[in-house]
Amino acid sequence: MNYNIAVLKGDGIGPEICAGAVLTLEKIAKKFGHKFNLNYLPVGGCAIDEYGSPLPEKTVKACLECDSVLLGAVGGYKWDNLPADKRPEKGLLELRKVMNLYSNIRPAKLWKNLADASPLKHELIKNGIEIIIVRELTGGIYFGERKSGFENCAEYASDTEKYSVREIERITKTACELAMKRSKKLVSVDKANVLETSRLWRKTVHDYCEKHYPEIELTDVLVDNMAMQIVKDPAQFDVVVTSNLFGDILSDEAAQITGSIGMLASSSLGETKCGLYEPIHGSAPDIAGKDIANPIATILAAAMMLRDSFNLTEEYSAIENAIQKVLDENYRTADIMGKGKIKVGCKKMAELIANRI
Numbered sequence: 001m002n003y004n005i006a007v008l009k010g011d012g013i014g015p016e017i018c019a020g021a022v023l024t025l026e027k028i029a030k031k032f033g034h035k036f037n038l039n040y041l042p043v044g045g046c047a048i049d050e051y052g053s054p055l056p057e058k059t060v061k062a063c064l065e066c067d068s069v070l071l072g073a074v075g076g077y078k079w080d081n082l083p084a085d086k087r088p089e090k091g092l093l094e095l096r097k098v099m100n101l102y103s104n105i106r107p108a109k110l111w112k113n114l115a116d117a118s119p120l121k122h123e124l125i126k127n128g129i130e131i132i133i134v135r136e137l138t139g140g141i142y143f144g145e146r147k148s149g150f151e152n153c154a155e156y157a158s159d160t161e162k163y164s165v166r167e168i169e170r171i172t173k174t175a176c177e178l179a180m181k182r183s184k185k186l187v188s189v190d191k192a193n194v195l196e197t198s199r200l201w202r203k204t205v206h207d208y209c210e211k212h213y214p215e216i217e218l219t220d221v222l223v224d225n226m227a228m229q230i231v232k233d234p235a236q237f238d239v240v241v242t243s244n245l246f247g248d249i250l251s252d253e254a255a256q257i258t259g260s261i262g263m264l265a266s267s268s269l270g271e272t273k274c275g276l277y278e279p280i281h282g283s284a285p286d287i288a289g290k291d292i293a294n295p296i297a298t299i300l301a302a303a304m305m306l307r308d309s310f311n312l313t314e315e316y317s318a319i320e321n322a323i324q325k326v327l328d329e330n331y332r333t334a335d336i337m338g339k340g341k342i343k344v345g346c347k348k349m350a351e352l353i354a355n356r357i
């Protein structure tokens with residue numbers, strides 16, 4: 001099969017980690033007889049330098065026309081002092097908006113043989129962790145009305161959380177579809193004891209599940225309890241659905257207990273199969289150009305693209321197994337290095353993985 005992929009390398013370690021993911025895709029293409037047509041496009045700081053915009057028109061057009069998008073990361077010291085709406089990160093926010101990507105899926109997985117990288121005690125993680133957080137990405141408090149000013153001679157600021165039934169239903173559908181492919185268990189996180197939006201969230205998730213997925217075991221957890229449970233007993237969770245704000249915080253917490261952010265990928269999807277796949281980390285300007293970044297998160301992002309946008313499940317497993325094999329053989333990049341392990345750079349790690357596919 002032929003697939004058109006827009007590759008947005010971005011800034012910092014972006015080009016290095018994307019090169020690793022492309023190497024993996026080339027090996028998959030060869031082994032499984034696919035053709036990946038890669039279209040390299042500017043985004044972030046490098047796009048500001050060349051085109052005066054973090055998201056040039058030609059990048060938008062190509063992303064809307066391709067089969068899926070692979071992104072490295074954006075940002076860096078050089079652009080840190082630009083006004084908020086001219087910064088590299090603005091390009092990414094804009095891209096999510098124009099592609100209408102409302103669901104963000106972040107699997108936080110503790111890989112076999114990487115337990116040492118987790119800050120949690122061994123007894124808590126001995127049975128492994130794989131929490132998949134499904135976060136609503138285009139609604140809620142991040143997109144609600146904002147105000148600031150003076151009232152009764154005192155300065156104030158306010159942000160508004162607003163959700164419609166339609167917004168909650170479509171993210172619930174994404175989470176249910178995922179849960180059906182896994183344990184058929186779904187946890188919905190809210191703050192229904194206090195917030196009106198959370199009460200609507202809870203009611204809508206229940207109504208939707210009962211009507212469309214009665215076989216799913218649905219549990220509600222309050223967000224404060226969820227934050228505790230993730231560090232107390234992470235193995236109890238599988239698929240978790242939540243709002244934009246809660247998902248932002250909880251997905252970082254879940255990522256942290258698995259060890260390095262260099263190992264975790266995410267996908268953002270909307271109504272179509274065309275998604276945006278990226279590592280969860282940023283452009284790591286402190287290690288850029290040194291060939292020491294971990295390329296695994298970006299390689300996994302490419303693997304998720306094959307599975308979730310192109311339905312290539314065998315190809316996804318081939319990459320996942322190759323990564324596990326390399327870890328079993330004790331190869332490590334600096335961020336996941338442990339005693340008695342073999343230290344390799346970004347390029348070498350990607351080559352080792354590609355060679356084991």
Ligand code: NAD
Binds near residue numbers: 283287293
């Ligand atoms: P970061 O994720 O880039 O880095 C945090 C720490 O993790 C750094 O010490 C870095 O060296 C390390 N790290 C990150 N990825 C790694 C990898 N693959 N291998 C090994 N180590 C890795 O976060 P930050 O330092 O807060 O942000 C740096 C820049 O990235 C900023 O400009 C920020 O705005 C941007 N950013 C971009 C995205 C994105 O493109 N999606 C996300 C977050 C931050």
